[in-house]
Amino acid sequence: MGKKEPVTTDLKINLDRVKNDVYTIGHYGYNPDDKGIYRQGFSDEDMKLRHWFRKYMEQAGLAASIDAVGNVIGRLEDPQEPNHKTLLIGSHLDSVPAGGMFDGVLGVVAGLECIRVLKENNVPLKHAVEVIGTSEEEGRFGGMLGSQALTGNLKLDWLEKAKDSSGELLRDAMARQQFHYWEAMDLARDPDKLAGFLELHIEQGPVLEAEHQQIGVVEGISGVFKWLIKLIGKPDHAGTAPMNLRSDAFMGVADFAHEISRIINEEGTEKSRLTIGQVELKPGFAHTVPGQVDFTLVGRDMSEEVMHGLANSCRKVLSAIARNHKLMFEYEEMSWLAPKYCSPEMMAILEKHSKALGYKTIVMPSGAGHDAQFFTDITPTGLLFIPSVGGVSHAPDEWSHWHDVEKGCNVLLNSVLEIVAKYSVRNSEVTF
Amino acid sequence: MGKKEPVTTDLKINLDRVKNDVYTIGHYGYNPDDKGIYRQGFSDEDMKLRHWFRKYMEQAGLAASIDAVGNVIGRLEDPQEPNHKTLLIGSHLDSVPAGGMFDGVLGVVAGLECIRVLKENNVPLKHAVEVIGTSEEEGRFGGMLGSQALTGNLKLDWLEKAKDSSGELLRDAMARQQFHYWEAMDLARDPDKLAGFLELHIEQGPVLEAEHQQIGVVEGISGVFKWLIKLIGKPDHAGTAPMNLRSDAFMGVADFAHEISRIINEEGTEKSRLTIGQVELKPGFAHTVPGQVDFTLVGRDMSEEVMHGLANSCRKVLSAIARNHKLMFEYEEMSWLAPKYCSPEMMAILEKHSKALGYKTIVMPSGAGHDAQFFTDITPTGLLFIPSVGGVSHAPDEWSHWHDVEKGCNVLLNSVLEIVAKYSVRNSEVTF
Numbered sequence: 001m002g003k004k005e006p007v008t009t010d011l012k013i014n015l016d017r018v019k020n021d022v023y024t025i026g027h028y029g030y031n032p033d034d035k036g037i038y039r040q041g042f043s044d045e046d047m048k049l050r051h052w053f054r055k056y057m058e059q060a061g062l063a064a065s066i067d068a069v070g071n072v073i074g075r076l077e078d079p080q081e082p083n084h085k086t087l088l089i090g091s092h093l094d095s096v097p098a099g100g101m102f103d104g105v106l107g108v109v110a111g112l113e114c115i116r117v118l119k120e121n122n123v124p125l126k127h128a129v130e131v132i133g134t135s136e137e138e139g140r141f142g143g144m145l146g147s148q149a150l151t152g153n154l155k156l157d158w159l160e161k162a163k164d165s166s167g168e169l170l171r172d173a174m175a176r177q178q179f180h181y182w183e184a185m186d187l188a189r190d191p192d193k194l195a196g197f198l199e200l201h202i203e204q205g206p207v208l209e210a211e212h213q214q215i216g217v218v219e220g221i222s223g224v225f226k227w228l229i230k231l232i233g234k235p236d237h238a239g240t241a242p243m244n245l246r247s248d249a250f251m252g253v254a255d256f257a258h259e260i261s262r263i264i265n266e267e268g269t270e271k272s273r274l275t276i277g278q279v280e281l282k283p284g285f286a287h288t289v290p291g292q293v294d295f296t297l298v299g300r301d302m303s304e305e306v307m308h309g310l311a312n313s314c315r316k317v318l319s320a321i322a323r324n325h326k327l328m329f330e331y332e333e334m335s336w337l338a339p340k341y342c343s344p345e346m347m348a349i350l351e352k353h354s355k356a357l358g359y360k361t362i363v364m365p366s367g368a369g370h371d372a373q374f375f376t377d378i379t380p381t382g383l384l385f386i387p388s389v390g391g392v393s394h395a396p397d398e399w400s401h402w403h404d405v406e407k408g409c410n411v412l413l414n415s416v417l418e419i420v421a422k423y424s425v426r427n428s429e430v431t432f
Numbered sequence: 433m434g435k436k437e438p439v440t441t442d443l444k445i446n447l448d449r450v451k452n453d454v455y456t457i458g459h460y461g462y463n464p465d466d467k468g469i470y471r472q473g474f475s476d477e478d479m480k481l482r483h484w485f486r487k488y489m490e491q492a493g494l495a496a497s498i499d500a501v502g503n504v505i506g507r508l509e510d511p512q513e514p515n516h517k518t519l520l521i522g523s524h525l526d527s528v529p530a531g532g533m534f535d536g537v538l539g540v541v542a543g544l545e546c547i548r549v550l551k552e553n554n555v556p557l558k559h560a561v562e563v564i565g566t567s568e569e570e571g572r573f574g575g576m577l578g579s580q581a582l583t584g585n586l587k588l589d590w591l592e593k594a595k596d597s598s599g600e601l602l603r604d605a606m607a608r609q610q611f612h613y614w615e616a617m618d619l620a621r622d623p624d625k626l627a628g629f630l631e632l633h634i635e636q637g638p639v640l641e642a643e644h645q646q647i648g649v650v651e652g653i654s655g656v657f658k659w660l661i662k663l664i665g666k667p668d669h670a671g672t673a674p675m676n677l678r679s680d681a682f683m684g685v686a687d688f689a690h691e692i693s694r695i696i697n698e699e700g701t702e703k704s705r706l707t708i709g710q711v712e713l714k715p716g717f718a719h720t721v722p723g724q725v726d727f728t729l730v731g732r733d734m735s736e737e738v739m740h741g742l743a744n745s746c747r748k749v750l751s752a753i754a755r756n757h758k759l760m761f762e763y764e765e766m767s768w769l770a771p772k773y774c775s776p777e778m779m780a781i782l783e784k785h786s787k788a789l790g791y792k793t794i795v796m797p798s799g800a801g802h803d804a805q806f807f808t809d810i811t812p813t814g815l816l817f818i819p820s821v822g823g824v825s826h827a828p829d830e831w832s833h834w835h836d837v838e839k840g841c842n843v844l845l846n847s848v849l850e851i852v853a854k855y856s857v858r859n860s861e862v863t864f
Contacts, residue, residue, distance in 0.1 A: 205672025222671060226718055236823060238707035238730050239654060239799025240637025243696060245823070250689060250708050257686030264675060275670035276682050277718045279711055286658055286709045286728035296718035298670050367671025391668060391677070 011121060011417065013113045013409040019402060021109040025049060025093070026101040035396040036098030041136030041145065042070065042173040046094050053093065053108075053133055060116055062131075068183035069174075070135030071146045076115050077128030084125070085195040087420050088379075089114060089412070090132030091371055092146065099138075100398020102202045102405075106386075107371075108133040110200045110409045114416045124422035127195040134371050141170040145184070147374040152188030159184055189378070195419055196346060197375035200384045200412045202400050204368050206391030214407050215354040215361045216385030217347050221373040222271060222300040222365045223307050223339035229253075229318065232328040235283055235291030247326040249293040250281055255321045256314075263317060267309035271365045273300040274310065297331075302365045304338050340373040346382030346415075353414035354384075359407050382415065384408055443553060443849065445545045445841040451834060453541040457481060457525070458533040467828040468530030472596075473568030473577065474502065474605040478526050485525065485540075485565055492548055494563075500615035501606075502567030503578045508547050509560030516557070517627040519852050520811075521546060521844070522564030523803055524578065531570075532830020534634045534837075538818075539803075540565040542632045542841045546848045556854035559627045566803050573602040577616070579803040583810050584620030591616055621810070627851055628778060629807035632816045632844045634832050636800050638823030646839050647786040647793045648817030649779050653805040654703060654732040654797045655739050655771035661685075661750065664760040667715055667723030679758040681725040682713055687753045688746075695749060699741040703797045705732040706742065729763075734797045736770050772805040778814030778847075785846035786816075791839050814847065816840055 028049035029039030039046045050072045057064035057074035064074040072093065077084065091107025111131035118129065134146030141162040148154045159181045162170040171181040203209075208216050233247030257276055264272045275298045282292040297314060301307045315331070322329035347363065354361040364385070372383040386408035389399040460481035461471030471478045482504045489496035489506035496506045504525065509516065523539025543563035550561065566578030573594040580586045591613045594602040603613040635641075640648050665679030689708055696704045707730045714724040729746060733739045747763075754761035779795065786793040796817065804815040818840035821831040 203672065204669055205674075206668070206677045207672075207674060210677055224671065236638070237636055237800055237825065238705060238709055239656065239732055239801075240635065240639075240825075241705075241799070241823060242637075242639060242702070243693070243705060245638045245642055248707075250711065251692075254686040254689030257683055258690050260683075261675070270674070273670060273673075273675060275680075275719070275721055276686075277670055277713070277720050277722060278716050279682065279713050281709070281711050284710050286730050287707075288709050289707055290709060298718050300671055367673070368669055369671075391673060393669065393672075 011117055011413060013117060013406065013413050015402060015406045017116070018109055018113050018405060018409055021112065022101060022105055025105050025109070029095060031098070034098055037095045037101060038097050039093070039095040039099070040097060041094040041138065041140045042177050047177050049093055050133065057112065057131070060112065061119055062115060067187055068179060069145050069149045069187060070177070070179060071150065072133040073130055074112060074115065075128060075130045076119060076125070078125040081126060084127045085193055086128040086130055087195040087416065088130050088132055088197045088375070089199070089416065090134055090197070091199050091201055092135070092137030093133035094136055094138050096138045096394045098396060099394055100396060102398055102400050103204065103393055104137060104201070106202060106400070106405065107200045110412050113409055114413045117413055118416070118420070123417065125420050126422040127420040129416065129420050137371055140164045141173070144369065144371060144374060145170070147371040149184045149187040150189050151374040151378050153374050153377070154184055156182065156185060191378040194379040196343070196380040196382065197372060198346070198382045198384070198412060198415060199370060199372045200386070200408050201370055202393060202398070203385040203388045204391070204393035205388065207364060208362070208385060208387035209389065209391065211362065212360065213362045214359040214387065214404060215411055216364045217351045217354065217361060218342055218366045218383035218385060219347065219363050220302055220339050220341040220365060220376070221369060222302050222367050223304050223337055224298060224300045225307060225311060225336045226334040227297040228294065228332045228334055229297055230292065230294050230330040231322060232292045232330070233290070233326060236289040238287045238289050241289055246289050248289050249327055250290040252321050252325045252327045253279065253293045253295050255325070256318055259317050263310060263313045267306065267313045269301060269303070269306055271302045272306060272310060273298070273367060274314070300367055302339050340376040342372070342376060342383055343380035346380050349415045349418055350382050350384055350411060353418070354411045357407070357410055357414070359411065384411060443549055443845060445549055445838065445845050447834060447838045449548070450541055450545050450837060450841055453544065454533060454537055457537050457541070461527060463530070466530055469527045469533060470529050471525070471527040471531070472529060473526045473570065473572045474609050479609050481525055482565065489544060489563070492544065493551055494547060499619055500611060501577050501581045501619060502609070502611060503582065504565040505562055506544060506547065507560060507562045508551060508557070510557040513558060516559045517625055518560040518562055519627040519848065520562050520564055520629045520807070521631070521848065522566055522629070523631050523633055524567070524569030525565035526568055526570050528570045528826045530828060531826055532828060534830055534832050535636065535825055536569060536633070538634060538832070538837065539632045542844050545841055546845045549845055550848070550852070555849065557852050558854040559852040561848065561852050569803055572596045576801065576803060576806060577602070579806040581616045581619040582621050583806040585806050585809070586616055588614065588617060623810040626811040628775070628812040628814065629804060630778070630814045630816070630844060630847060631802060631804045632818070632840045633802055634825060634830070635817040635820045636823070636825035637820065639796060640794070640817060640819035641821065641823065643794065644792065645794045646791040646819065646836060647843055648796045649783045649786065649793060650774055650798045650815035650817060651779060651795050652734055652771050652773040652797060652808070653801060654734050654799050655736050655769055656730060656732045657739060657743060657768045658766040659729045660726065660764045660766055661729055662724065662726050662762040663754060664724045664762070665722070665758060668721040670719045670721050673721055678721050680721050681759055682722040684753050684757045684759045685711065685725045685727050687757070688750055691749045695742060695745045699738065699745045701733060701735070701738055703734045704738060704742060705730070705799060706746070732799055734771050772808040774804070774808060774815055775812035778812045781847045781850055782814050782816055782843060785850070786843045789839070789842055789846070791843065816843060
């Protein structure tokens with residue numbers, strides 16, 4: 001038989017194995033008191049898991065290793081194909097403090113399961129395939145170390161200075177686990193040798209559930225800016241200062257909050273977000289008119305042009321409000337990250353297989369950061385979401401239904417097959 | 433010559449003596465680093481001042497003593513008038529941490545100066561007159577101990593349990609200064625033996641200055657309620673949660689703040705105040721939609737009926753806002769203090785003399801608490817304000833111009849003369 005275009009197959013992932021892996025991994029760092037998972041980057045629990053997972057992948061017949069930043073990698077390739085590229089499938093194995101069982105882990109387990117299916121079915125490979133459990137994605141030290149290392153997105157200066165919230169240096173935390181931080185610079189993968197990056201992740205938001213969708217094909221990671229804003233008025237005694245003689249800083253931020261929906265209506269899209277998440281009043285006494293408010297504004301959109309529109313409008317509105325309330329307005333742009341776009345080819349593959357499998361599928365942005373965002377810079381990248389119950393994540397009650405997990409894994413499997421299989425695969429048999 | 437109605441006289445206070453006393457007292461507890469005064473109730477500095485002030489009053493020819501709670505009292509009486517009553521003039525000698533030079537002290541110094549003028553001019557007294565430097569008015573232990581003791585407004589239970597913000601018990605702080613807390617219960621003055629209470633105080637607010645007035649005759653201390661309010665929504669990732677699927681607790685308090693001016697327009701008076709002084713977001717992270725906000729609302733007015741109107745309206749508005757934002761609304765009334773009214777007779781005396789002296793005079797409420805508020809319950813009480821520069825108080829840069837101080841003292845002097853002098857006084861000579 002001749003070559004055929006790869007199409008959606010009858011190969012299926014084994015949900016029991018996926019469940020077993022997710023539960024097994026969920027024991028690492030589990031805290032029975034709050035039911036949360038504590039597996040922060042470079043913690044002992046995180047490292048224990050990585051060592052176990054490497055062995056576990058070896059037992060599954062993969063060539064497995066832990067790299068210089070703790071990424072744990074399992075590889076399957078056809079030694080007869082010397083010039084092949086490599087498809088990476090992965091997500092992270094670390095967790096936030098008191099995190100949930102699915103965040104990151106699902107994407108690693110799903111990647112391993114896809115490779116197990118390839119191997120069991122002796123699928124002939126035109127590309128190698130690797131599953132990667134990345135390290136330190138949750139930003140204990142303020143970055144996504146594992147993915148940044150693999151995509152050549154690290155600076156030595158940052159590696160030397162990065163600290164966690166307790167003040168511990170990244171390099172010290174790495175040294176304690178026998179890693180040498182400067183070796184992180186050597187891990188960048190050659191884009192010419194990559195066939196792409198695929199990641200399955202829980203949505204960590206409420207959209208798929210609210211819209212009764214089963215699969216989200218992610219178009220990109222929205223850009224984000226963070227401002228630290230100060231409105232400075234005059235602290236006054238809450239009894240002696242008449243309402244019309246106050247320079248009440250809190251009234252300034254309240255008025256601004258009130259304008260946010262209008263700003264988004266005028267300048268934004270349905271993908272825009274503007275959030276005031278942190279507010280500090282000074283002096284912050286019940287009987288004192290607030291003389292100053294320091295607050296954060298985080299803005300997001302999938303278009304950098306829209307982000308500029310939102311930012312300009314916020315600046316104008318804040319200036320006007322400050323004038324009206326006799327306040328001084330200062331702001332500092334703490335960060336400005338441009339949107340990152342998934343590759344149209346990868347999106348098309350994911351969407352095609354999801355729909356072919358009969359799943360309700362939408363294209364959507366990701367408001368949260370993921371390993372995938374760094375890979376968009378060097379290789380065709382695809383990111384797949386399944387629903388999070390109640391939109392909850394980064395919490396012990398994070399959950400995704402197993403039937404949704406199964407769907408996500410099967411979309412991933414078929415996409416992987418399309419990319420790496422030498423010939424089309426159908427009816428659980430390789431045809432060539 | 434026969435008896436005449438007392439009228440405004442040519443007797444004048446001596447501003448140099450007043451200045452000297454204010455500056456001298458301002459050295460007690462002065463901190464050269466921040467220029468603030470640290471003379472909290474029952475601190476060593478506070479007690480040093482009281483002992484000095486007692487001696488200072490003795491040198492001025494007064495019978496002086498320190499009572500069982502630290503009130504320092506100087507008395508002038510005509511021993512020939514056995515059935516006289518006593519006019520009390522006073523304010524407090526303690527300060528807030530990092531306080532100013534005038535708060536409280538001015539009223540004590542002015543009272544002493546009035547009595548010195550009476551004495552120097554041999555004004556025949558129909559009533560005795562006392563100047564009182566009250567203790568612990570600033571509420572280190574949550575009350576106004578000195579005035580509460582003198583007006584019979586103390587509970588033994590409270591004396592035993594009251595603590596400062598560091599957790600020190602009032603009774604321990606008193607014991608360290610050789611006071612026995614239970615003796616505080618014995619200090620209540622017999623209302624039948626009182627001719628009234630007069631207090632001169634800096635305004636601690638911006639009204640007199642803003643309205644270009646020189647003397648404020650206080651009609652009363654506004655009533656005040658304090659609520660602790662919780663709006664409870666759902667914390668969400670600021671990136672993944674679309675604007676329309678959020679239960680953003682901060683948006684709730686912002687909407688409420690926005691309604692405050694409408695609530696006052698509809699339910700309040702020009703004397704109404706509604707203040708949000710303390711706001712805590714939970715979790716309070718820049719990248720998380722606030723799931724809960726705890727905030728204080730302090731409401732004030734001179735009419736208890738208006739206070740109820742404001743409170744009811746706030747409750748309704750908060751309920752409606754909570755519904756709109758999918759939030760839960762809880763509140764706790766931490767305190768409800770009814771307004772206290774100065775006596776119309778005392779107000780008339782103060783206003784008459786202020787206008788007779790040619791000063792721009794207004795009748796106004798006091799939004800801050802003062803010793804006078806407890807005396808309103810037992811004796812005709814008058815309270816007089818002079819302007820505070822910039823409305824500033826409870827801060828090192830608290831200031832009142834000496835020409836305003838002089839005016840306030842002279843209004844006080846003439847009012848005292850009207851109340852205690854046996855005959856009218858004119859042209860620096862007593863005529864009888």
